[in-house]
Amino acid sequence: MTTKLFEQLSNDLANLLDNGDGHNIIFEVGEAPNNQTFKAHSIILSSRCSYFRKLSTVTYNENNITIIKKPDISIEVFEIIIRYIYSGIIFLENVDSSTIFDLLIVANDFGLEELVMHVQLHIIETDASKNFTRIYQISINNENFKTLHQFCAEIITNYPSFIFDSDDFFSFPESALISLLERDDLQMDEGKIWDHVIKWGIAQNPDLSSEVDNWSNEDFMLLRETLQYCLPHIRYFHISGEDVVNKIKPYRKILDRDLWVDIKTNNIAPNVPISSRVLPRRDVLTATSSYQISLQNSLQNSLQNSLTITPSVQTTLASNVITKDDFALISSWIDYRTTYYDTTNIPYNFKLILRGSQDGFTPEIFQNLCDGVCNTIVVLRVQRTKEILGGYNPLAWKKPVDVTGAEYEETEDSFIFSLRNSYSNNPVLSRVENSIFAIRYHKNCGPIFGDNDLFMHMNVKNETKWHCIQRQYEKPIRCTDNFFDIEEYEVFQICNKQ
Template sequence: MDIDLTQTLLRDLRKLFENCEDYNVILKVGKGLSFHAHSIILKNRSEYFRTIITEYINKRGDNFSNKLFKKDFITLDMPQISADAFKIIIRYIYTGYFSFDGNGINQEFLFDLIFAADELKLYDLVKYLQIYIVESNPNWIKNNLIQIYHTSFERNFTIMQEFCMKIIEKEPTLLFKSNKLFLLKESDLIKLLKRDDLNLPEIDIWRYIIRWGIEQEPPITASEIKKWNEEFVELERRLHNLIPYIRFFSISATQYYEEVRPFSKILSDKLKDEIDAFYILSNNAPPPDALPPRRLFRRETILRRQQGLNQMRGGNNYNNINVTRMNPIYHMNNNNNDNDNNLFQMNRNSIIPTPIPPEISPYPFEKHKNLSDLDIKSKNKIMCIERENSPILNIGELNSILINRTQAKRIVRWIGDNKYFRVCGEKVNNSYMLKLLMRGTGGDGMSRETFHFLCDNKGPTVIVAKVDKSKNIIGGYNPFSWTSSNKWLQTSESFIFSFKSDGNREGFDDIILSRIKNQTAAIYDGDCTFDVGFSLDLQLFLGIYECKNYERKIMTEKNFFVTDYEVFQVVKVCDDD
């Protein structure tokens, strides 16, 4: 039969620990406090002691092992370990047991304890202490986040690493707004900057790393910054390894001009040229090696959404709200077979509805001054308007799976009727190219983050979208650039439309054009926090339609889902005869 007398063994080892009979090791810990121990116990319980005791004996010669039995002691100095912490650890080594008063224990001492356990390679104890610290002292970790974050990576405390990263993912400002940010090691900061899910607007990240660089030793004062010429070299040196991980192409043109450009001396000439081209040239995309925008977590967005809803309910003026540009990505749920094609069925609750315009008042929109110049093909519906010298579509350039050439031609005519584009020379002979910027199901993705990354600062654009479980194609025209400015754009040139997806049909009932009637509420140029759409009428990501500020009703449904969409840059090609 089997008999388990483990408890008796542990009791006897505890006696050995308490009376230290026949000890052969003297441990001088901390500032010199001595502990007595047995080499056989230390070597078998700790990899650290096995290594250091073996090395000690080898250095003393072949006869030293024999001398140990004659009270020739092994003396080890361990000044790096706290004596108070070692009192608990030596008991654990002998008995597998330790205790401390969790309610009255000093948190710094607890960290000394895990530091000592790690130094002595007592990995089971290290794991337990990590769990204890995380579960019982989360606020202490938050208050000392920078030091603990650094130590957890330096010491490979994986449990504490994960906990710190969860804090930073949810509340990155706890770290970046800390007055101890300058203590964060460059390598630790790079780890954070590399993360696509760092939950901060890119312009805020830029501000924080500038602050980090300025506060490094020796710190640079504000007065010195204003005088800087060659001193910029020092800031560039400090930030040289961080700058490659800043997503400059996720920063708006205004933010770049106001906050990045003053420090442009620390950027490489190549990077400055790429950024300038991106903001100045309307058809220029980010370079191929540009890092993608970061993904923001739903928690942050929900807080902003709640704030936005509260402000709307309170009747506040959204023109005065300064919403920082964010780049959230929302993951699609394709587990439900009914929604396999519904790529827009994301976390709708994470989108702030388009804010109320500054004024909602009737706007006397006059579509045409001289109706005799027009050929109106339907008395009941103004849908198909032909005009002399109407602009034509450069057919060879159309790249679409949602609209055909006939529909594209019609959209171009609608744009041309607005006289938005100037004619070239005296003779009107204009053609337009609809240049595809993105397609939802074509690998670009269906998020507002991707939309703004690929479509901001591209000049006039047309959006077309396929409505789920119908043949309807809906869309709209924005004569301005999308810039994520969080401002209302006033124009009489924008319009929304709908037609059947089988565009070979030319029945008038299949085509509906709706021009803006309230120019103060034409387009809300929101960032990734808000929806993409046209006034309060057509909000694509939320799937909301209401005939309010545009002339005509383009669809009967008030709620809809979009299965795919395309965004085209409207490029004019002028031919002078």
């Protein structure tokens, strides 16, 4: 049996940091007179932090001690980071929001992935309603902040008024606004989107009069130039005729003449061909996401009157692994259909129960989050090959009672599948053949379909691995039975639409 005793190790290393015994590095942090020195050890820094493994721009004092100057990092932020490096401990409860954001940036610069993830989750839990605009701006500017970006995208998609109607909206950078306008799943009336874009453009030019009737041609040209990269993302041909007259017509001079003519033509005679590019209508999505819960918990007390969250709100089909077409295909398999559902008539909602990148990838996490949940699909993306695999279980998952062996449950309706694999882009459906071994439970495993036809387990090195060996289901879904790693996996509960 392996026993992990980390607390004393953490305390000992923290003491080493505090007393500085045997140090060979001195950090000079902050700017005089508000600066501070920290003694450190290169062997610890380089083993814990990729940044210090490749650091070369340093100087030395007379004792051959390495001097590293960090005038651009605050003392409070550096103290949090250096203590985390030595002890693995981090205290954020009484740290102000501005310092937390600075900590996230510095931790990312130092390549401290674990700390970056922890700080992102802390921000979501404590600052989502107070600093949402800043959170969003940070998330779209750095690909390492995927957790923040995903959280923000979920809120913006389903509750866009939360950001469009905020006091900070007019200070939004152009790139952030464009990233919103590009979204096909932005849940807002197109006429309202136009209104917000116009108001944002005017706010960038304080000298413009609030009375558009008094504008000169130069005023319109100024607004047109300000919005030149935003206007192409408006879905003009999905704006109601009334809004075209009341909202677009007063600002028609900022549009290309041919576009304005086509907008009028489309409203008068929608079957007459036009030359302007017609962007698709934004999706109105209906599936349910687990972010429903996090939104209610973290934002409920701070949302403006324009945003009401209730348990009945249907949120976006938010999967990191599969598409709406895939959801439609899987729904068809569940109902034994010979023809596939269209994405517009899927009879189910899909409630996100678990996402590996958000909740974790271990069997224990799967057992804790999915225990007692029935009618689920598991979907996963294989590392390197990008295969998309999964399975459907109509029964409730449960933690195994027998800790020494495996338990099986019987069903004739489960199946496993491959949506995209290494040898074919055609989907493979594999229904259970030996129904008494359809679903399996084991204390060291996550989802198991059949007798290892598709399963997740923890090996002796405490590594989570996946495996596919065709035994109880009719077809193999991989061309190899080797163990493999995954990039992402998700579990959705399938619910009938009301």
